Amino acid sequence: MSSExxxxxxxxxxxxAVLEVSDVKLDATLEDLGIDSMGxxxxxxxIEEAFDxxxxxxxxxxxxxxxxxxxxGAIVTAIEALVAEQKGT
Amino acid sequence: MHRVVIxxxxxxxxxxxxxxxxxEAFREGRCGIGPLEFRDVERLSIRIGGQVRDYDxxxxxxxxxxxxxxxxxxxxxxxxxxxxxxxGLSFAGELAARSxxxxxxxxxxxxxWDENYRTVYEEGKNRVHPFVVPKLMNNAAxxxxxxxxxxxxxxxxxxxxxASSNHAMGQAFQLIRSGMCTVMLTGxxxxxxxxxxxxxxxxxxxxxxxxxxxxxxxxxxxxxxEGAGVFVFEEMEHAKKRGxxxxxxxxxxxxxxxxxxxxxxxxxxxxRAIRGAMQDAKVNPEQIGYINAHGTGTAANDKTxxxxxxxxxxxxxxxxxxxxxxxxxxxxxxxxxxxxxxxCILALRDGxxxxxxxxxxxxxxxxxxxxxNVAREAKVDVVLSNAFAFGGLNAxxxxxxx
Numbered sequence: 001m002s003s004e005x006x007x008x009x010x011x012x013x014x015x016x017a018v019l020e021v022s023d024v025k026l027d028a029t030l031e032d033l034g035i036d037s038m039g040x041x042x043x044x045x046x047i048e049e050a051f052d053x054x055x056x057x058x059x060x061x062x063x064x065x066x067x068x069x070x071x072x073g074a075i076v077t078a079i080e081a082l083v084a085e086q087k088g089t
Numbered sequence: 090m091h092r093v094v095i096x097x098x099x100x101x102x103x104x105x106x107x108x109x110x111x112x113e114a115f116r117e118g119r120c121g122i123g124p125l126e127f128r129d130v131e132r133l134s135i136r137i138g139g140q141v142r143d144y145d146x147x148x149x150x151x152x153x154x155x156x157x158x159x160x161x162x163x164x165x166x167x168x169x170x171x172x173x174x175x176x177g178l179s180f181a182g183e184l185a186a187r188s189x190x191x192x193x194x195x196x197x198x199x200x201x202w203d204e205n206y207r208t209v210y211e212e213g214k215n216r217v218h219p220f221v222v223p224k225l226m227n228n229a230a231x232x233x234x235x236x237x238x239x240x241x242x243x244x245x246x247x248x249x250x251x252a253s254s255n256h257a258m259g260q261a262f263q264l265i266r267s268g269m270c271t272v273m274l275t276g277x278x279x280x281x282x283x284x285x286x287x288x289x290x291x292x293x294x295x296x297x298x299x300x301x302x303x304x305x306x307x308x309x310x311x312x313x314x315e316g317a318g319v320f321v322f323e324e325m326e327h328a329k330k331r332g333x334x335x336x337x338x339x340x341x342x343x344x345x346x347x348x349x350x351x352x353x354x355x356x357x358x359x360x361r362a363i364r365g366a367m368q369d370a371k372v373n374p375e376q377i378g379y380i381n382a383h384g385t386g387t388a389a390n391d392k393t394x395x396x397x398x399x400x401x402x403x404x405x406x407x408x409x410x411x412x413x414x415x416x417x418x419x420x421x422x423x424x425x426x427x428x429x430x431x432x433c434i435l436a437l438r439d440g441x442x443x444x445x446x447x448x449x450x451x452x453x454x455x456x457x458x459x460x461x462n463v464a465r466e467a468k469v470d471v472v473l474s475n476a477f478a479f480g481g482l483n484a485x486x487x488x489x490x491x
Contacts (some may be wrong), residue, residue, distance in 0.1 A: 041219040042156070048216055 005051070005083055006076045012046045013072060026073035033072075040069065047079060053086045055079075092325035093265045094491065095434065096333045097178070099171025101164050102316030102418045102428050103139030107171055111428070112435050114417060115443035116464050121418050122301060122312050129284040135296045138282050139314030139419025157220050158233065159198030160280040164317035164424075165230035166237060169274055173238055176321040177333060178272060180239045187270050189242035190231045191261045192319075193253025193277030195423030196286065197246075198225030203285040234274055234319070242270050251383070252344075252478035253277050254318065254426030259342035259484055261322045271324050276427030278317030287313065293352075295387050301420070303384035303413035304391050304459040306450035311385045314419025318427025337437045338489045340471070341370025347481030354390055354477050359397035362483035366473055367401070370487035374402040377409055378469025379436045381429045382459075383477045384413020384445065385420055392454040394475065399457070410467065412445040412460040426476040430486070433472045437490040440468050 014021045017033040024033065030040060037059060044055050057067045067082075068074040100107065103121030104114035114121065125138045146155050146163055158166065180188055201224045205217045223229060228246040235244045243264060247257040254277030261275035281287070290296055290313060297310035328335055343365025347358035367374065383394055391413075399406040414432045421428055432443040441464055448461035474486045 038219075045216070045219050 003080065005080045008050055009047060009076050009079050010072065012043055012050065013075070016043045016046070024072060026071065026076065028072050030069060051079065051083050051087070053082050055082060091266050091268055093262050093322055093339045094325045094328050095320050095336045095339065096323045096328050097172035097174070097176030097321030098318070098336060098431060098434065099168035099175070100316065100318045100428055100431060101141060101167050102318070102421065103141060103314050104418050106141075106167070108431060111431055112439070115414060115432055115435055116441055118444045118446045118462060118464055119417060120446055121314070125282060125287065127283055132284065133287055133291060135287055135291050135298060137298065137312055138287070139312065139421075140282050141316055156218070157224060159201045159224045159229060161194060161198060161278045161317070162224075162230040162233050164280060164315070165192065165278040165319060166233055168276065168278070168317040168319035169234045169238065172274065172319045172321050176323070178321065180272075184271060185239050185241045187242050188240045188272040189264070189270055190234045190240050190244040190274045191247060191257045191264070192231045192234070192275065193247045193249070193255070193257035193423045193426065194227055194230065194279055195248055195250045195253050196279060196281045197227035198229060199281040199286045200283045201225040203283045206285065230278055238274065240274060248423065249482045249484070250478035250480055251420070251422055251425060252476040252482050252484040253423035255474065255476035255484035255486055256344060256482070258320070258322070258426065258430065258486060259344060262339045262342050262486070265322055265324050271327050273322045274319055275322055276317065276319040276430070277424040278427070279422040279424040280315045281422065282313060282315045297386060300447050301386040301416045302447035302449060303382065303386045303416050303445050304395070304452060304455040305448045306452035308386045308388065308391065311387055311415070312419045314415070314421045314425070316418070316421055316428060317424050318431060320427070320430065335491045337434050338491050339486065340372070340489045341366045341368070341487035342485070343369050344482070344484045347483070349481055351481070352479050354393040355481060356393050356396045356400060358481055358483050359394060359475070359477050360400040362485040363397060363401035363473065363475065366485035366487045370471070370489070372471050372487065374405040376471045377402065377405065377473055378467065379433070379442055379472040380409060380411040381432050381472065381474040382411050382413040383475045384415055386413070386415065390477065392452070394477065395455045395457050406457060410442050410458050410460050410465070412443055414443050416446040426474060426484070430474055433474050433488050436469050436472050437488060440466055442467050442469070
């Protein structure tokens with residue numbers, strides 16, 4: 001199932017990975033897509049700008065973060081939850 | 090003690106985007122200073138500068154590089170590319186481990202600071218791009234040069250205001266002379282031509298509204314420039330063994346501190362640095378054919394500098410040629426000594442002395458041969474390059490023809 005949030009998140013990740021949107025699959029990890037830690041924080045910045053939300057993420061301990069980055073699908077789910085929580089939609 | 094030679098040079102500044110164009114401008118006495126063009130310039134009272142015009146970052150860098158490179162880093166990388174290309178060097182293995190980068194900058198990523206302060210203060214946003222810190226840090230340019238060219242030895246950045254580049258090149262010289270390194274990329278860059286950068290200088294009330302006229306009696310201040318100059322300094326035997334073209338030899342360096350005033354220059358401090366560079370180079374005043382002056386066009390610098398030169402060179406001060414190319418490219422602050430070293434190489438290699446343009450009226454307090462307005466042909470064997478910084482930090486280099 002596609003959503004506006006999903007499309008935008010995938011677009012941001014695709015741009016960061018220098019890939020076509022169609023090449024970014026939900027089950028892919030950031031590593032699969034060649035996005036390193038700098039690329040990750042840049043993507044989070046772009047996501048925050050796009051949705052006007054705060055993403056709780058500390059690059060020192062990504063595994064302890066409430067924000068699940070284990071796959072593109074997990075990121076989309078997390079962003080959908082954050083948008084709903086912070087924007088009340 | 091190892092001897093040190095220059096085997097590559099690169100630049101981008103208001104006079105041109107490479108060395109040949111810049112040297113041509115020096116020969117022609119062309120002025121690169123003009124109206125500043127950037128956001129909010131109408132709120133400044135100083136509206137001229139030596140700006141790098143028609144600059145398109147996308148012609149040289151990809152989107153991800155631009156996100157990470159402040160303008161001062163971009164300028165540095167372009168100049169470094171030209172210098173390394175000319176030297177014919179590529180860095181791998183033992184040579185990479187024995188080569189490094191020492192660069193000067195006074196402000197580092199000033200435009201990055203400016204743009205992001207604007208974002209959070211003026212626009213009231215609470216979020217900035219994640220690369221703000223790696224983009225604005227003073228060592229960003231040196232680090233990117235080391236990464237781009239695989240230089241794995243000592244790399245660092247020197248910040249001594251207007252003497253940054255000369256101090257940096259002095260360190261590079263000493264690292265090779267002492268045997269610690271084989272090749273050093275060195276020089277400096279600056280890019281503070283943005284609203285906040287010029288506004289800060291405006292506050293000091295030392296800037297000219299119309300032109301930079303060093304040594305001229307009607308001079309009325311400095312004009313800021315921007316850009317970069319990068320050189321390949323190489324241990325002489327290493328350069329000879331590989332048949333490199335040698336542009337000049339670096340033969341001496343001295344640095345002194347006035348320990349007196351945070352902005353006013355000192356004749357004694359400057360003279361000690363000039364004398365020190367000659368002693369280090371083991372040359373007499375009579376051997377000096379040309380001095381690239383600090384020559385900022387301020388009332389205080391130019392008369393103090395002329396007095397210091399007269400003091401250090403004695404009778405020979407009347408015979409030496411001394412010019413300030415800041416009249417053409419503006420004052421590049423932390424990058425200025427690097428761009429000015431090009432005029433030293435032009436003098437040694439091509440026998441052309443770059444002029445002091447904008448010279449209109451003799452000043453009895455600057456009664457030296459300042460090569461007014463028109464370049465001159467002259468054979469010179471040894472030259473000096475002066476840099477005297479705010480904070481009373483002086484650095485002078487000596488070069489010889491090869």
